[in-house]
Amino acid sequence: MTGGTGRLGRRRLLGAASLAGGGLVAGAAGAQAVGATRAESGRWTGRSIPFDGEHQAGILAPPAAHGRFTAFDLEPKAGRAEVTALLKAWTDAARRLTAGAPVPGDAPTGYGPASLTVTVGFGASLLRRIGAPVPAELEPLPAFPRDAIDPRRSDGDLGVLVTADDAFVVAHALRVLAAAGRGTARPRWQMTGFSTADGTGATPRNLMGQPDGSGNPRPDDPGFGRKVFAAGPAWMRGGSYLVFRRIRMLLDDWERLPRHRREQIIGRRADTGAPLSGGTESTAPDLRKQNPDGSLAIAASAHVRQSSPLSNSGATLLRKGLSYFDGYRPDGAPDAGLLFIAFQADPRDGFTRVQQRLARADDLSRFVRHESSALFAVPHGCRPGRYLGQDLMEGR
Amino acid sequence: MTGGTGRLGRRRLLGAASLAGGGLVAGAAGAQAVGATRAESGRWTGRSIPFDGEHQAGILAPPAAHGRFTAFDLEPKAGRAEVTALLKAWTDAARRLTAGAPVPGDAPTGYGPASLTVTVGFGASLLRRIGAPVPAELEPLPAFPRDAIDPRRSDGDLGVLVTADDAFVVAHALRVLAAAGRGTARPRWQMTGFSTADGTGATPRNLMGQPDGSGNPRPDDPGFGRKVFAAGPAWMRGGSYLVFRRIRMLLDDWERLPRHRREQIIGRRADTGAPLSGGTESTAPDLRKQNPDGSLAIAASAHVRQSSPLSNSGATLLRKGLSYFDGYRPDGAPDAGLLFIAFQADPRDGFTRVQQRLARADDLSRFVRHESSALFAVPHGCRPGRYLGQDLMEGR
Structure with missing residues (x-):
């Protein structure tokens, strides 16, 4: 190269x-x-993804090189009026920043928007705070076997995913949003992820060395819209439910495995990402294919098989994962893994169904720990002149 | 754009x-x-900076978009033989990774080296461990007024600066180095920094919004080599002393200041980086220039004045700072600031002299906290076939 x-x-x-x-x-x-x-x-740092659209832009944007996920909690005294003002302020700031336009009162960086996206979701607790009905899709995720969830780094009234192809642009946008929210919402937790800047269109790799997202649904797949985007209520029509999980990888254990064992556990080749049943990365895994000795080409407990829609009644997630590497834990192990971010029309038919299987039967689950968890309702996108969540705030 | x-x-x-x-x-x-x-x-992710050279490549490389600084401690039983083997293994891995070549036993990412650099330094404690004399330049930095140093995130037997223009490439290189060191050295602390991917050659901005590095010395400045590179002993001839400080910025306080006050404190314009005495970013600050009303154009306590070589008997630092933003502290303040990294021939005539002045007299010091500190002797670079620190290990 x-x-x-x-x-x-x-x-x-x-x-x-x-x-x-x-x-x-x-x-x-x-x-x-x-x-x-x-x-x-460097011209690509000038690239802009429009903020306005049917869906919030972070859902269908190409994989970004950088992202931060931040949960905010409302201040105790914030009610419907304050939340409305917050959403107006965030919409205005996000619309400007994603277009590379200055935000009043902010010292501009001089950098381009670098494909910045700002995607905002509502926790069930926000809906209760403003007295709105909580959709059944937003009921708390169940506890799964092997979960090791830290409640201080889970949940939140608002969830904000900021992505861009420039780490400084992401950090700057977060500072602007935090400033715009001051007095109404304060950061509860924030996690920082990265992918690669190698924008060749190849599926980005995760820290286990594997392309991550090979099996992602594509918008031209049958039923894509129905599986990813919610049908209602009005404020969620064209919206999606975002599941966030911080999934630590036990990399020291993983890297001690020989390559063929790692590939068996995943069910794909490490170099090309092709399923062990053959073909290329984009070939659908053949879960019935047998090796010459009669064994399954993709093992019974391989991640590809256990997470497949075929094993989960068609459950489909649009994943937008980012790697994280936050240094080392007191025991010397790397504090690193995947910020798992998945969009779906209904988490009960999506993440929850798949994770109930993975936590029990997936060989890969012995090499990961789910350490934080959150679920947000991401309302539909904006038309120019309107603000994020306006239908919700106006009772639609 | x-x-x-x-x-x-x-x-x-x-x-x-x-x-x-x-x-x-x-x-x-x-x-x-x-x-x-x-x-x-994306072609620039294929760019390679040669590992071998008179100086370790991270010192003079252009500003990178990403970097991690990791301190390692030797395992209790590691002595001269184990340190020698470690340095050979790190040199071999770094030489391969920076060239985009595969490392035996590693699953390659498929990404280019993205201007990867790996720069290794030795703490005084490593020299004592192997029974080598400790240069006077490596005596511990003094405590400075306002210091709030966390010893668990300070010092270390080895300090490794890894930079590249791709965050994944940096993370992957660190995993390879940690694996190569297993059994001899373990990570003590690691910090992750970023700049911008906007490779226009403009001085990168820090999280205060200011170009950071405007006053950096340039290799064609008189005395550059003498001020940045050590003269001896043999293993340090062409090497440099690296001062690391994690400098948290009190951004909530800073951002509440009006722009003209922020510019007074720095002594430069926020937009262009030009000194308040006039000209452009590259114009030398005129510390005697007066405003029409007789006041100093660059205030007496401005950062530019207090940190100037003219105020510090010529003290010169080659700074390679990176921003960091590690989420939020329990009090809600951003845990963000600057990973200050500076190279110099002698810290006593460089960082220590300047910081003794800044901690007392610099207006900016009220908006920052030094939270960790380390000092490493970075030996000279390698010729092909040799390993980093070979002269030290062979007693030269």
Whole structure:
């Protein structure tokens, strides 16, 4: 993947090195870099994904290189009027930031929006606070076997997913949103995830080394809209339910396994992501295929089989996971894994159904721990001039 | 910064959206993104900075979009032989990873090296462990006024700075290094930083909104080499001393200040980074310039004045700071700020001299807290076939 560097490339490289000036010291290590520079390619940080649309933009946007998930709790005195003002303020800020426009009172960064998305969801506790009916889809997720949930890093009145292809842009947007919410909502917890900046369209890998999202449904799949987007009430029509799980990976154990064992546990090849039943990454796994010795090509307890819609009455999740790596735990193990984020029309037919199977029968579950959990109702997207959740706040 | 999207761009955008398929749903918000895509520009993730060279590559490399600083402690039983084996293993892994070559036993990510650098330093405690003399430059940093240092997140036998333009590449490299060190060194603490992916060569901004590094020395400045690189002993000739400080920013207080007050405290404009004495970002601050009313253009206690080499007997630091944002503290304040990383020939004439002044007299010091601290001797770079620190291990 290392391309050549022509005369122009070298010159631009020196420009990019203005702080450290790597190219100016004869023989310095920094001077001989080869391949395209960020300066040559940096235009993509100017890319903008429109905020307004039928669905909130974070649901169908391409995988982003960075994301933060933040849960906010309402201040004790905040009621319907304050929540309405908050949603208006967040909508205005998000609409500006995603377009690369300045936010009044904010010191602009000078960076482009870098495909920024801001997706807002409501916890059941917010609906109760404003006296709105709580949809059955928003009933608390059940406890699953092996769960190790930390309640301080779970749930929340509001859940906000901010993604972009630039980590600074994500951090800056969160500061703007937190400032806009001050007095009405305060951050309850925040988690930071990343993927790769390698925007080739390949499925991003997770920290286990595996492409993560190979089996994701595609919008042209039959029933995609019905399985991912809610039908009602009016404020949720075109919305979706977001399940968040912080899933720590026991990487020290995982990395000690030989590659063939890791592939058996997943049910896919580590290099290409192709199912062990053959084909390429995009080939549907053949759960009945047998090896020459009569054994199943995809083992009975493999993750691909246990999580398949075929094993779960058609249950379908649109996953938007991000890796996290928050340093090391007191026992020396990496505090790292997956910020699992999945959208679905009804979690009872989606995440809950799949996870009830995985927690019992999936070989992979011995190498992960679910450490936090949250569920939010993500209302439909905005038309210009309206604000997120306006139908809810107006009783529709 | 939002460019148009031609026919090819649109098609590639759909390719990049394969996971979520944003472009395939008529009217979906994700479909109308404009501007260059990462897929069009992703070549820079293939860029490679050579590991071998006179200096370790992280010192003079251009500012990276991502970095992790990790301190390792030696296992109790590790002595000179084990440290030698560790340095050989780390050198081999770093040399391969920075070139985008596979590491034996590792599952490759398929991503390019993305300008990966791996820079290794030795704490005084490592030198004592192997019975080597401790250079006077490595004597512990003094305590400074206002310090709030957490010893559990300070110091360490080894300090490793890993930077790249891809967050996943950084995380993966750290996993490889940790695995290669297992049994000899264990992570003591790790901190994760970011800058921007906007590789235009502009000085990256910090979370206070200010370009950070405007006054950095440049390799063509008189005396640069003498001020940044150590003269000896042999294992340090061409090496440098690395000061690490985690500097939390009191962002809630900072953001409540009006812009003109923030600019007075820094001594530079927030938008352009130009000194308040006039000119552009690269203009040297004129510390004697007066406003029409006779007041100093750059106030007596402004950060630019207090940190200037003119105020500190010429003290010069090569700074490579990264922002961090680790969520929120129990009191609701953002746990965010700067991972301050500075290279110099002698910390006593560099960081220590400057910080003794800043902690007392710099207006900015009221808006920051130094929460962790470390000092490492970064040996000179490698020639091919040799390993990092070889001169030290061979008694030179």
